Amino acid sequence: METRFCLIQNHPLFLKEGKSLLKWNGWGYKDSKFSINKDQHVEFTGERYRLSGSTMPLLREWMKKTVGISLEHKSPSQSCTQDLNLVLENHDDVVKAVELAVKYNVVIIPFGGGTTVTSSLECPAFEKRMIVSLDTSQMNHILWVDEKNLTVRAECGIIGQDLERRLEERGYCTGHEPDSMEFSSLGGWVATRASGMKKNIYGNIEDLLVHVRFVTPRGVMEKSCQVPRMSSGPDIHHIILGSEGTMGVVTEVTLKIRPLPPCKKYGSIVFPSFENGVSCLREVAAQRCAPASIRLMDNEQFQFGAALKPESKSMLTNFMDGLKKFYITKLKGFDPNKLAVATLLFEGTKEEVAALEKRVYEIAAKFGGLPGGADNGERGYMLTFVIAYLRDLGFEYYIVAESFETSVPWDRCLDLCQNVKERLRRECKERRIQFPPYITCRVTQTYDAGACVYFYFGFNYRGISDPVHVYEEIESCARDEILANGGSISHHHGVGKIRKQWLKKTVGELGVGTMKALKAYIDPQNIFANNNLMMGNHSKL
Amino acid sequence: MKSNADDPKLVSARHKDVFEDILEERRTSSDLRFAARARDVPRFRLNKERPPHKIKEDVLKSDRVQYAIEQVCQDTGLPKAEVINQAKTIVDEMAHNLRTGAIRVFAFFLMKVLKQLYQRIYVNEEGIEKVRMLIQDYPILLMPTHRSYMDFLLMSYVFYHYDLPLPVIAAAMDFMGMKFFGWLLRNSGAFYIRRSFGEDTLYWAVFTEYVQTQICNGDSPIEFYVEGTRSRTSKSYAPKFGMLSAALEPYFKAHIPDIMVIPVSISYDRILEESLYAYELLGVPKPKESTSGLIKARKVLEEDFGNVHIFFGEPISIRQFSEGRVDRSKHSLAPRYIVSLTQEEQEMIRVFGHHVVLVHQHNMVISVWSMVAAILVQSQQGVTVRQMLREVEWMKRLASNLGAYIDWPVNESAETMLRASLALHHNIISINNDDVIQLQVAPPIVRGNAVQQHVAVMQTAAQHVMLSMYRNQIIHVFIRPAMIALSINSCRGEELSLDDLYQKYVFLENLLCRDFVFVPDNTRKDFEHTLSTLAHIGALVLEAGAIAVKKSINKTISFLSHMLEPFLIGYWVMCQFLLSSRLQVSAKPLARTQKTLVKEMQALSARLLQEGVIHHYEVLSMDMANNCLHALYHMGGVSKEKRDGVLYMYPNVAQLSTITEQIGKYIDVPPLPAVSIDLHTKTITVNAKL
Numbered sequence A: 001m002e003t004r005f006c007l008i009q010n011h012p013l014f015l016k017e018g019k020s021l022l023k024w025n026g027w028g029y030k031d032s033k034f035s036i037n038k039d040q041h042v043e044f045t046g047e048r049y050r051l052s053g054s055t056m057p058l059l060r061e062w063m064k065k066t067v068g069i070s071l072e073h074k075s076p077s078q079s080c081t082q083d084l085n086l087v088l089e090n091h092d093d094v095v096k097a098v099e100l101a102v103k104y105n106v107v108i109i110p111f112g113g114g115t116t117v118t119s120s121l122e123c124p125a126f127e128k129r130m131i132v133s134l135d136t137s138q139m140n141h142i143l144w145v146d147e148k149n150l151t152v153r154a155e156c157g158i159i160g161q162d163l164e165r166r167l168e169e170r171g172y173c174t175g176h177e178p179d180s181m182e183f184s185s186l187g188g189w190v191a192t193r194a195s196g197m198k199k200n201i202y203g204n205i206e207d208l209l210v211h212v213r214f215v216t217p218r219g220v221m222e223k224s225c226q227v228p229r230m231s232s233g234p235d236i237h238h239i240i241l242g243s244e245g246t247m248g249v250v251t252e253v254t255l256k257i258r259p260l261p262p263c264k265k266y267g268s269i270v271f272p273s274f275e276n277g278v279s280c281l282r283e284v285a286a287q288r289c290a291p292a293s294i295r296l297m298d299n300e301q302f303q304f305g306a307a308l309k310p311e312s313k314s315m316l317t318n319f320m321d322g323l324k325k326f327y328i329t330k331l332k333g334f335d336p337n338k339l340a341v342a343t344l345l346f347e348g349t350k351e352e353v354a355a356l357e358k359r360v361y362e363i364a365a366k367f368g369g370l371p372g373g374a375d376n377g378e379r380g381y382m383l384t385f386v387i388a389y390l391r392d393l394g395f396e397y398y399i400v401a402e403s404f405e406t407s408v409p410w411d412r413c414l415d416l417c418q419n420v421k422e423r424l425r426r427e428c429k430e431r432r433i434q435f436p437p438y439i440t441c442r443v444t445q446t447y448d449a450g451a452c453v454y455f456y457f458g459f460n461y462r463g464i465s466d467p468v469h470v471y472e473e474i475e476s477c478a479r480d481e482i483l484a485n486g487g488s489i490s491h492h493h494g495v496g497k498i499r500k501q502w503l504k505k506t507v508g509e510l511g512v513g514t515m516k517a518l519k520a521y522i523d524p525q526n527i528f529a530n531n532n533l534m535m536g537n538h539s540k541l
Numbered sequence B: 001m002k003s004n005a006d007d008p009k010l011v012s013a014r015h016k017d018v019f020e021d022i023l024e025e026r027r028t029s030s031d032l033r034f035a036a037r038a039r040d041v042p043r044f045r046l047n048k049e050r051p052p053h054k055i056k057e058d059v060l061k062s063d064r065v066q067y068a069i070e071q072v073c074q075d076t077g078l079p080k081a082e083v084i085n086q087a088k089t090i091v092d093e094m095a096h097n098l099r100t101g102a103i104r105v106f107a108f109f110l111m112k113v114l115k116q117l118y119q120r121i122y123v124n125e126e127g128i129e130k131v132r133m134l135i136q137d138y139p140i141l142l143m144p145t146h147r148s149y150m151d152f153l154l155m156s157y158v159f160y161h162y163d164l165p166l167p168v169i170a171a172a173m174d175f176m177g178m179k180f181f182g183w184l185l186r187n188s189g190a191f192y193i194r195r196s197f198g199e200d201t202l203y204w205a206v207f208t209e210y211v212q213t214q215i216c217n218g219d220s221p222i223e224f225y226v227e228g229t230r231s232r233t234s235k236s237y238a239p240k241f242g243m244l245s246a247a248l249e250p251y252f253k254a255h256i257p258d259i260m261v262i263p264v265s266i267s268y269d270r271i272l273e274e275s276l277y278a279y280e281l282l283g284v285p286k287p288k289e290s291t292s293g294l295i296k297a298r299k300v301l302e303e304d305f306g307n308v309h310i311f312f313g314e315p316i317s318i319r320q321f322s323e324g325r326v327d328r329s330k331h332s333l334a335p336r337y338i339v340s341l342t343q344e345e346q347e348m349i350r351v352f353g354h355h356v357v358l359v360h361q362h363n364m365v366i367s368v369w370s371m372v373a374a375i376l377v378q379s380q381q382g383v384t385v386r387q388m389l390r391e392v393e394w395m396k397r398l399a400s401n402l403g404a405y406i407d408w409p410v411n412e413s414a415e416t417m418l419r420a421s422l423a424l425h426h427n428i429i430s431i432n433n434d435d436v437i438q439l440q441v442a443p444p445i446v447r448g449n450a451v452q453q454h455v456a457v458m459q460t461a462a463q464h465v466m467l468s469m470y471r472n473q474i475i476h477v478f479i480r481p482a483m484i485a486l487s488i489n490s491c492r493g494e495e496l497s498l499d500d501l502y503q504k505y506v507f508l509e510n511l512l513c514r515d516f517v518f519v520p521d522n523t524r525k526d527f528e529h530t531l532s533t534l535a536h537i538g539a540l541v542l543e544a545g546a547i548a549v550k551k552s553i554n555k556t557i558s559f560l561s562h563m564l565e566p567f568l569i570g571y572w573v574m575c576q577f578l579l580s581s582r583l584q585v586s587a588k589p590l591a592r593t594q595k596t597l598v599k600e601m602q603a604l605s606a607r608l609l610q611e612g613v614i615h616h617y618e619v620l621s622m623d624m625a626n627n628c629l630h631a632l633y634h635m636g637g638v639s640k641e642k643r644d645g646v647l648y649m650y651p652n653v654a655q656l657s658t659i660t661e662q663i664g665k666y667i668d669v670p671p672l673p674a675v676s677i678d679l680h681t682k683t684i685t686v687n688a689k690l
């Protein structure tokens, strides 16, 4: 396993091959997926994850109970279409390509890792011109590492896990770890204003970004120096960050790097309820002592995590689990149908980690939280990586499921979670979806003034003719509800095409107008015509 | 079991159409057992259980109240501890103490009283089942009509009967003073609100939080009256928005995903307070409620008040109602405990309040008696039983065509229905030897002093006012058609264009907007809808886009027009009175307080009635006079002016003359003798010659 990665890593065509390791009709690697084995139990295949090769005996029951899946009902598989590719090697190639596109009036859609969840890569159906997908996958080199200033310069196409792995060899990391880091690219992060799990230590992409080269139809936009901060009018980086491929191509990026932390430790806290958990996270944020990552799962997600528990190899572990369950549920009066779990990741020196651990667990105790062990913490993070695979299994069994996220001020966090869940439930009811939908959320990031909340929502669509459309309608209601609850259009996924209808409401008429004016100046011919964000029609204004 | 046919008082059975009587089984089983039985009530899914004292604590700890305390400290310079104490006092005065024990005592007594007072209490069970379902998923607001103190007793009893969580009720302070009763009510879920607390920041904050925290947590269904206060006239009152705004704010500010409003229409065959109301309307002050007064009211228990119909209307989802009308995200830019509703939200609340009142009206159960009353008001000399039977059947058809629900089971004959209702209201009407149904009035005092005469007039008037109160139970069905009918009936020409008709309609709506409830900005729609209904039932004839006046004068049109006559006469007298008073102090019109104006106008009306110039005793109603002044104010006929903190009114002669003249176009106005009034000596000089 390791050797194969090393081999591929140094191969310039890694991603060409890498890509063929990926599924075309779902998330992730071809060899990794959930499937039903001959004993009718769910199994996770492959060798890539901690969960790989295990059977999860509880999962089937859970699926049946919560979403009404039954293994007898398999849905026909879906199909998708493929794109035309222009594979480029470096910045100069991109400059040339864009010049030619301008000359011949050809549409360019930059393509990074393809992990977008906003339909931002979709070609607009009404586009009459030729459309070129600008494939950045081979622009995957680290150009230099500057240990004096602690920065790295890399090409846009480099994939998250490769960037980190290669920096790791030199004792560094960027610390930017979006959940999609196995497949998403550096350029993609900049273009979507991505957010990483460990932003509490390292910052989000906008905090990490020191310099960026941006190839536009008018030429290259970039700053002339690589300084930590400057006052030079509105920051041009903020025009590029989150531009979602509407104005140009990110080709080269300088990010901050940090020495690898000597100590890394998972942790978890069990709270009697989600409310207690949110109060605790708020306090942790207020005291600015959040570890690298702190996430709070609601009860539904906790139950799901429990169902994902692999079959245990030894009797002893089972016994210990049982004991723990008893301790939590009976002794301390925790209701297993109410409790919520926070997962933690600490990074730093051993002393730093120990001190922070102590502080965080002390705060947690004030809110009735009990330490739940490192193992549960790690399992929690693993869950976020494999959950994307589970979605594909679900789809085979009449489950349509997706996630969406938002950011919200602290004072409205709980109400937002509750109201969005209620709204989803009601919309399902009104659309006569027979089975109870699966709705769960977690608070995934904490900030001084608010939090990021992530929802999973899925339902069993047996008996519904147009499930994807129904799903979209319901998600749209959920977004309305989010906005009504003081939440945002998106914390990190971006706008793409699927959330355009809320952009004007979010930034106002003038905001959209300004974006359009920038677009009109930078790309008067509309070469980057992917129709994302502020472009084109904004229905439902 | 008694057969219904044998008992003229029991005109219908336990089950009737959509209704079920909830008293019958109580008459044959143990009250004690019923009051003591186990109650398994549904609960709101997101509810976190807390006892009443915890609610109080939460209120005091809330952001909103804390913020208000800070503000008051800043504004008044009082020490914080003192302001906190004030807040405590307010919440103690306000809060209910809903407890199972008290509920059982309450239910026990209530059951006994209700069985005494009423023959049957009908409830539409389907509505109850909806409430039962919804309670689990939504915070519930109950908005019943308010025609009697019995309203909230009945509501609580119904909820007790059906094993639903007892509502907490926003009650006015009047009850609090009563010793035992006040205590019992508080422990059965009543919470007390001061009638006015306009500028009191702290009170407002405590009140708002107290209501909202219970809505958000869905502790109990919350019950309050959109009309604000008991209607003394049995007409709907215009909605009030204070409590409604406070109740809906948690939705606008997204504390909760939705709120369900259940409009409840409570229809009484006979209203407990009928004569009290009548005197109150005439200006005889209402006795303050007190426990001893209540005991005196035991006499009341010996009387028969017929049936009550309680109709739980279709639940209204606030989310659905406000869809497209409000944008909740507007509250994202400030902390939610700072009071602020957007313009759109206030507008929506206004529309919603009116909507609920109209739903109330639509769901009222109309008794045969209210039709009898409507007919008698128009025929003061009396109507024979035979004639009345015909009239009632005719009117029933008309009212049904206009969408009213008439309490008239198919198997009951007109005669049975009529006799039963006449029996029930024997205190208002009598049937003489010639079988003529007449209003019971004391014989006029021929030789007596002014005071005695005044008392006699008022006694007669009370009977009339009571009768009109029962007519009012049905008047909402006819009001819009009546406005069109009156416009046609008073037209001198051959035809009336729809534009002119609409203008006349608009004038009437403006004029009557206080006496009747119209949805704001809905005049055109109302008009068109009513017009087409009338055309549909053949009440008017449209030719070439205009009303063919002659062909449209028929029984329906003239009946409907006459329905409005008392109001227009009353308004006209008020106008004349205002105009006549202008000459008294040089050129400047004389300004008086509204109260004085109403009193003087009443004195004048009394005189005109005695002189036989006008015939509708209803114009003595202070309610009508007040409504008239309000309308005139809005139409520019009178102005208000504050002097030394007192509000005065004075006529705007030009505008008022125009209005008066216009009123005169709708009805035949009597030749008015010149009058002068001296209120101090209660002398009115009528100068028969102009």
Ligand SMILES: Cc1cc2nc3c(=O)[nH]c(=O)nc-3n(C[C@H](O)[C@H](O)[C@H](O)COP(=O)(O)OP(=O)(O)OC[C@H]3O[C@@H](n4cnc5c(N)ncnc54)[C@H](O)[C@@H]3O)c2cc1C
Pocket: A027, A109, A110, A111, A112, A113, A114, A115, A116, A117, A120, A121, A136, A156, A157, A177, A178, A179, A180, A183, A184, A185, A186, A187, A188, A189, A190, A191, A192, A193, A194, A195, A196, A197, A244, A245, A246, A248, A249, A250, A251, A388, A492, A493, A494, A530, A532
């Ligand atoms: C399972 C899963 C988990 C995820 N978790 C996270 C997360 O934790 N945090 C997070 O922020 N996001 C997350 N995402 C969303 C997604 O991974 C991010 O938006 C990511 O930044 C997209 O990068 P990409 O390289 O895959 O871009 P693509 O999907 O290829 O493209 C996204 C957009 O960026 C444009 N673009 C791509 N490359 C360039 C370039 N070089 N120059 C100009 N425009 C370009 C494209 O035109 C398109 O509009 C997740 C997605 C999935 C499926």
